[in-house]
Amino acid sequence: MCGIIGYVGHRTALPILIEGLRRLEYRGYDSAGVALASPNDVTVTKSAGRISALEQIIDVESTQTTGLGHTRWATHGAPNDVNAHPHADSSGRIAVIHNGIIENDRALRTYLEQHGVTFTSDTDSEVLAQLIAQLYDGNLEKAVRQALHEVSGTYGIAVVCADEPGVIIAARQGSPLIIGVGKDEHLLASDAAAILAHTSQVVYLGDGEMARITPNELRITTLEAVPVAKEVEEIEWSLEQIELAGYDHFMLKEIFEQPAALENCLRGRIDLREGTVHLGGLVDCARELVRAKRIILTGCGTAWHAALVGEYLFEELARIPTETEYGSEFRYRNPIVNEGTVVIAVSQSGETTDTIAAFNEAKQRGALTLGVVNVVGSSLARGTDAGVYLHVGPEIGVASTKAFTGQVAVLALIACFLGRRKHMSPTAAMQFITALSQIPTQVARVLERADDARKVAEKYQQRENWLYLGRGYNYPVALEGALKLKEISYIHSEGLPAAEMKHGPIALITEGMPVVVIATAGSQYEKIINNISEVRTRGGSVIAIATEGDREIAKMVDHVLYVPDTLEPLQPLLTAIPLQLIAYHAAVIRGCNVDKPRNLAKSVTVE
Ligand code: M6R
Helix, strand or coil: CCEEEEEECCCCHHHHHHHHHHHHHHHCCCEEEEEEECCCCEEEEEEECCHHHHHHHCCCCCCCCEEEEEEECCCCCCCCCCCCCCEECCCCCEEEEEECCECCHHHHHHHHHHCCCCCCCCCHHHHHHHHHHHHCCCCHHHHHHHHHHCCCECEEEEEEECCEEEEEEEEEEECCCEEEEECCEEEEECCHHHCCCCCCEEEECCCCEEEEECCCCEEEEECCCCECCCCCEECCCCCHHHCCCCCCCHHHHHHHCHHHHHHHHHCCCEECCCCEECCHHHHHHHHHHHCCCEEEEEECHHHHHHHHHHHHHHHHHHCCCEEEEEHHHHCCCCCCCCCCEEEEEEECCCCCHHHHHHHHHHHHCCCEEEEEECCCCCHHHHHCCEEEECCCCCCCCCCCCHHHHHHHHHHHHHHHHHHHHCCCCHHHHHHHHHHHHHHHHHHHHHHHCHHHHHHHHHHHCCCCEEEEEECHHHHHHHHHHHHHHHHHHCCEEEEEEHHHHHHCHHHHCCCCCEEEEECCCCCCHHHHHHHHHHHHHCCCEEEEEEECCCCHHHHHCCEEEEECCCCHHHCHHHHHHHHHHHHHHHHHHCCCCCCCCCCCCCCCCCC
C-alpha cells in the first residue's frame, strides 16, 4: 500500500527520503515521488514505476532540508506520472502526500472547479492540495485543519509549503503515521521501517490528531486545535531485522527466522513448572474472557487462516463456541453480538482496513475486543481493549510466513490460558505447553530438510493447477499453502477440506496434477489415506506432508515431506513450513518477484 516518509531538520532531505522510500518498497507500490520545500518554491519530482526510475529524473544536487516522499499504490486514477504523489496546488507552493481515500472528493472537486481551480490529476489526493491552497492565508496548520473539516474518508497526510519551508503539517484519520524524534530533526512515516535507520524514538499520531513538525518542535493537537500530550516511545525492532542479511529474499529470511521468532513469541509466556500460560496483555480482562459465551475471530487472508486454527483450538481446549469471520463480511452483515461475545482481531500489520472495520463494528455493538497483532503501536493494537502481541519481528515479505506461525502460537497460548481456567486439567495443560515449547526446535528440524521442498517445487513448477488437502487442524493449513503458492508464483491453487474433494473438485484431477495432502499422524489419519488413494486412482501426483517415522506412506504417494511428531492441535505450526518453502521455490524458479508479487501490497489499507 502507499507509503509516507517526511524529513525536517538540519540535514539534506533528499537522500533520507530516497532511503526511506526504498524501505517502504515492500509494502507494494506503482509510482513514487518527492517534494522538497525551499523559500522559493516546492519542487515536486515523481514518476510511475520503481524508485530507480524516480532517481533518474531527480536533481541529486538538491540541498533542501525539508521534504516529503511517497510510494503510491493506485486506487483513484491510473498508476502514471501525473497521478503519482506528491500533489501540488495550482500555484506550486503547497504539496501534499496522502495515504487513504477521500470519499467526498467528487463534491470537493466540483466545488473547487467552480472556484476556478484546474486539476491536473485524477486523484482524490490532489483535491486536498487544492483545497488547502484555497484556504491558505499564511498559516499552513490552520489551512490544513480547515480543509480536513471539509473532508470525509481516511487519511494519513503530510503537507509542505514554500512560504513555511521548515515546517511539515501531518494529520491522521484511519491511516497510520509515526513521527521519529531525532536531534534537531524529525522524521515522519507511515511505517517504522522507513525511519529506523535514523531513530527508534517515536511518537504515534492518533486518529483525529494533527502535528506541526519543525526541526526542534513537535506540537500535536486534535483537529479542533486542542493540545495533546504524547509520550515518546521506543520501537523494539532493530535495523538488522529489516535487512536481507545475506538472504536472497525477505520471504526466505522470514521462513528461516521462524524458530527464533517462535522462541521470542513464547518467551516468558509458558510456565513449565506451574503448567500454565502467562499472558500479561489479558490479565485485566481474564474474568470477562473466561465467561465469554461466544468468540468471534476475525481477520483477512493468512490471518484468517490462522484464526481458523484458533477456532478449532478454542473449541477444543476452552470449550467456548467460536467462529471465524472474514473482516470484510462481518462488517456489512449486521452481525449478532450479544452479551458475552468476545471478538478477537488477528492481524500482522494491525492496519488491515477490513479487519479494523470489523473490530470497530464489534466494539460499537458492545463486544469485548482483543487483538492478536504483530506491529506494536498499530491501529488495531491501539484500538482493542486488550491483546497479545506476536513478537515475531518485522515481516517485510508480502507473503506472510512467520506471522502465520506466530498467530497460531499466540492463539494456542490464549486457548490454553482460557482452557486452564475452565475445563482443562493441569496434566492436559502441562502436556500441551510442553509440546508447544518444543515447537521452535521442531521447526528448525523441518527447515533442515528445506531442500526436499525445493525439489518438489522444481518438479511441478510448470503445472498451472494444484490442490491442497487437509483435515481438522490441517484444513486451514491447506488453505494457507494454496494461498502462498498462488500469491507469489501465480499458479492456480485451491485449498480444501480433504473430504470435500469428492463433492466436486475431484473432477479437476488429471494425470500428474500435483495434490499436496497433509497426512500427519492423528485422529483422521486413516481418512486422509483414503483421500490420497482417491487422488492417486485418478492419476494425480500426491505430495504428502507426513510425520517422521511414517515409512508406509512413502509407498502410497509420489513424494513425502516429513515433519516431527507433535500434538494434533499444534501440527499447523510444523506442517505450514514445507508449504511455505514449496511456494517460495516455485516462485523463484518461475522468475517471479517473490517479495513484491504483482498487484499485491503488504498491508491492505483499502476496502
Ligand atoms: O496484516 P494482516 O495480517 O492483517 O494482513 C492480512 C492479509 O492481507 C495478509 O495475511 C495476506 O493474506 C498475506 N499477504 C498473504 O500472504
